[in-house]
Every structure is written in C-alpha cells, then in structure tokens.
C-alpha cells in the first residue's frame with residue numbers, strides 16, 4: 001500500500017514477453033506489492049501450493065492447527081499494524097472455521113482479509129456435490145464488510161486492491177476473498193499479469209471533521225462541570241498516541257479506558273479514573289467518547305451505573321457516522337478519523353482552555369487513591385491454593401517491570417480481574433476478547449502478537465478459554481515464539497466446584513478434570529512446562545520465561561472455589577422461573 005502523497009512504485013523489473021505467470025503467483029505478487037508480507041493459515045486443498053509458493057517468495061507463512069486460531073491471528077495483526085491481517089483457508093469446513101474470526105474482526109472494526117480456496121462455480125451452482133462444496137461467497141457476505149470472488153487471473157490485482165481498500169477505509173473490518181481452485185492454476189502472460197496488479201494509494205484516507213462540528217464539540221466540553229473522557233480501542237487502533245495524550249492532558253479531563261485502550265496513556269497517569277470508574281460514570285455531566293462505542297460494554301449509556309436518566313451530554317469521535325445516536329443522543333458528533341478530529345480540537349482550543357473544576361477532578365483522584373489502597377493488600381497475598389488476586393498481583397508486577405511485553409487475556413474471572421488489576425503502560429499492549437467477549441482468541445492472538453511485534457507475550461488464560469485454542473502450543477513451539485502462557489486452572493468454567501444436580505455419574509456441565517496439568521501440553525512439544533502453586537512460584541516461572549523467550553506454559557493452580565458465575569457479567573444470564581425437584 002502506498003501511503004497518501006506517494007505515487008505507486010514502478011520499479012519492479014518487467015517480465016519478458018512470452019513468459020507465463022499464474023493465479024498462485026499473481027495473488028502473492030498482489031499482496032507483496034501492497035506491503036502484506038505475512039499469511040496466517042492452515043494448508044490443504046486447494047491452497048497448499050499457494051502457501052508453499054508464498055514462503056518461497058519470501059513471505060512469512062504461519063501454519064496453524066485450526067483455522068479459527070489462524071483467523072484470530074490475522075484479526076489481531078490487523079489491529080496491531082493498521083494493515084489487513086491475512087488468513088488463508090481451504091474450502092468449505094476450513095472456510096467456515098475461519099469465518100468466525102472474520103466476523104470477530106468485523107465486529108471489532110479490525111482490518112482483515114480471509115482468503116479461501118473454493119470448489120468450482122459450475123459444480124457448486126448446480127449443487128452437483130463437489131469435494132467440499134459450499135456457496136462460500138453467499139455465506140460470508142452478511143458476516144463481513146465486503147466479499148468478492150475472482151474468476152479470472154487478470155482480475156486478481158483489482159480484487160486484492162478492492163479487498164485492501166474495503167478492509168482499511170472508513171470503519172475498518174473483515175473482507176472475504178473467494179478463490180476457486182481453477183483460478184490459481186490459470187496461466188496468463190507474465191507481462192500482462194504484472195501490469196494488472198494494483199498498488200493501493202492511500203487506502204485509509206484522512207477524514208476531517210467539519211469546522212462547525214469541532215466548534216460545537218468544544219462548546220459543549222467548555223461548559224461541562226464534570227466532564228469525562230472514555231478512550232476506546234478505536235483510539236488505540238488509530239495510532240494517534242501523541243495526539244490522544246496531548247488532547248487528554250490539555251483538557252485536564254479525567255478519563256477511563258476501555259479494556260484494549262488501557263495503556264494508551266499509562267494507567268498510572270494522574271488523570272486516569274479507572275479506579276473511580278463507577279463514580280465517574282455516575283456523576284459525570286458530559287461524556288466524550290473517543291473511538292469507543294456506547295454498546296453493551298458501557299451498558300448502552302443507561303441504567304443505574306449512568307446516574308439519573310438524561311443527566312449526560314455526549315460528545316463522540318468516530319469514523320463511522322452511523323455510530324452517532326446508536327444508543328443515546330449525541331449532542332456533539334465528530335465524524336472523522338481520531339487523528340484529524342483531535343488535531344482540529346487541539347487547534348480550536350487555543351491557549352486559554354480552562355481545565356475542569358478542581359472539585360470534580362479531586363473527587364475522582366481521592367476515590368482512585370482510596371480504591372487502590374484498599375486493593376493493595378489483597379494483591380500481595382501469598383495464599384495456597386492461589387486466589388485470583390494473589391496470582392494476578394504477581395503478574396501485575398511483571399508487566400510493570402516489562403511494559404513492552406504484550407498481555408493477552410481471556411477467560412471469565414481471569415479476564416475481569418486481570419483487566420482491573422494489571423496496569424498497562426504502553427498503547428496496544430493489552431489484547432483480549434474484544435467486543436463479543438469471545439473465548440478462544442488466546443493462542444491465535446498470542447502468536448500474531450509475537451510475530452508482528454517481536455515482543456515477549458504473556459497470555460493470561462482461564463482454563464476453559466485456553467481449551468478453545470490450546471493445541472496451538474505446538475505452533476508456538478514449532479516457530480519458537482517468545483510466548484509464556486499462564487493457565488489459571490480453577491478446574492472449571494467460572495468455578496471447579498459444581499456437582500451434577502441429578503446425582504448421576506456424569507460430571508457437572510461446568511467442571512473439568514480436577515488437578516489437570518496443562519503444563520505437560522507444552523512439554524509434549526519441547527517447550528517449558530511449570531506447575532505453580534503459589535504467587536512466588538508463579539512470579540519466578542514467568543520471569544524466567546520472559547527472560548529466556550522460550551515457549552512456556554505455567555499451570556497456575558487456583559482455588560476451585562475462587563471465581564463467580566460469568567465473572568462480572570453474571571447479570572446477562574437469564575433466570576428461570578421454574579423450580580423443579
């Protein structure tokens with residue numbers, strides 16, 4: 001992809017006439033021309049050779065054990081790099097396995113391209129029962145931002161260009177690209193093929209807010225007595241880190257960060273109101289959303305935690321105009337990209353900006369300090385078996401000492417507690433379950449984080465969550481990645497203590513094999529396995545893993561009775577009105 005302002009490069013050496021190229025090579029050349037150098041996937045018919053050839057052509061091709069994990073890797077690669085992460089799958093079942101991740105990327109507004117091989121159109125459309133027959137294009141379309149099929153080799157260049165632009169422009173999202181088997185082997189003249197490739201110019205153009213919208217938003221913020229900023233992962237994605245910090249600091253407004261926006265400014269920042277979240281949400285009179293949606297994660301901007309109905313005025317920056325008024329009326333909509341909006345706001349603020357009343361900012365500071373002090377002793381406990389606070393207290397120190405490390409996090413209690421206990425210090429270092437709260441992203445996310453950033457990765461996983469992608473520990477070992485997985489093993493989903501209510505011989509629905517040793521899974525593939533029973537042991541093992549960079553899995557033995565139903569979102573479970581013996 002050529003950034004805005006640069007002309008497409010014309011320097012590749014032109015092939016001689018008479019030479020041939022084919023669909024395989026055109027796909028690879030089109031991706032490379034646009035700066036896409038990594039593919040996540042699972043080989044098989046009809047794309048096995050595509051992976052081989054891509055590797056031969058110098059691309060990084062990371063083969064997984066299941067497409068969903070490869071897809072999750074591509075999704076998070078898109079978030080981390082602002083380039084579409086690419087996932088390559090085989091037809092029908094492989095495609096369907098990858099589709100969950102494509103939908104996940106789209107839901108999270110991350111750029112991703114799922115490229116899948118497919119069966120021949122003639123047979124699929126007549127439903128004649130081809131090998132892995134499925135109308136993949138039709139199935140993908142409602143689950144992503146755009147879906148395209150290519151039938152002729154000379155169209156591959158345009159198709160890849162369209163896929164990249166669709167994934168990156170406006171609100172980013174997932175794109176599906178359908179490549180029937182026959183296309184890959186189609187031969188065309190090499191010179192004609194080279195000429196058909198497209199280097200996309202400025203795929204995510206800056207979108208400037210209207211001056212009147214900027215003035216309106218500043219007017220609202222200037223009048224607020226109790227303003228609050230909410231930073232979302234859209235702001236982290238935008239990579240406008242200096243502007244975000246500059247804006248937050250110049251306004252002096254307290255802010256909270258959505259899960260993956262943590263660390264955009266360090267969680268130790270004096271304006272960070274994370275530890276006073278309830279007070280801030282309830283009492284604020286004006287709330288400014290920056291790349292955050294007022295969806296279920298913010299209880300749609302209503303209900304008890306938001307104070308009296310109608311008590312808030314909203315200002316929102318978002319690249320998607322339809323996001324405005326999605327849940328609450330937005331009095332100050334700023335439609336544009338984060339960087340353009342924040343620079344316009346900073347310009348409009350001038351030098352004489354009045355910071356919010358000290359009464360408000362001090363009330364929040366005091367609440368934060370009180371809550372942090374209350375929590376501190378619980379994080380230092382060395383209980384055996386461990387509880388969540390003791391174990392996470394150890395990991396919290398590790399991230400503090402290694403702020404460059406990437407924290408991957410999924411689970412129920414493991415997720416909820418880690419989110420609030422582990423402070424983040426740098427942007428895009430916390431990668432988790434995203435908008436859907438989906439379990440199973442862990443290993444795909446950890447692998448892509450290591451590949452894309454080269455930084456050590458600490459994956460903090462509930463034992464249930466880990467199970468969805470656990471086989472990828474082999475992938476971690478095969479590529480020798482600096483990933484340390486900590487499985488919070490409390491023997492079950494939410495807790496490990498449920499019993500079968502019927503008294504029958506089957507295990508209860510939410511429990512796993514008691515005393516399981518996940519560490520041995522990593523040992524099976526040549527990595528390091530550790531069984532840790534105390535916070536001290538856990539700290540030692542994680543530090544060793546982070547120093548050595550060797551693939552490591554630590555089975556952290558957590559009290560099976562620790563943990564609550566559905567973590568902090570138990571209220572989303574429906575209640576039965578029937579009580580039967």
Ligand code: ADP
Pocket residue numbers: 108109171172231232233234235237238258259260261290291292293295297317318319320323336337338339434435
């Ligand atoms: P969180 O879960 O952290 O609240 P969401 O993913 O729900 O974050 O919201 C992110 C929002 O950011 C989406 O509405 C998306 O349209 C928006 N967004 C993504 N990239 C940009 C950008 N570059 N500029 C402005 N808004 C963006």
Ligand code: MG
Pocket residue numbers: 462463464488489490491492493494495
């Ligand atoms: Mg568990």
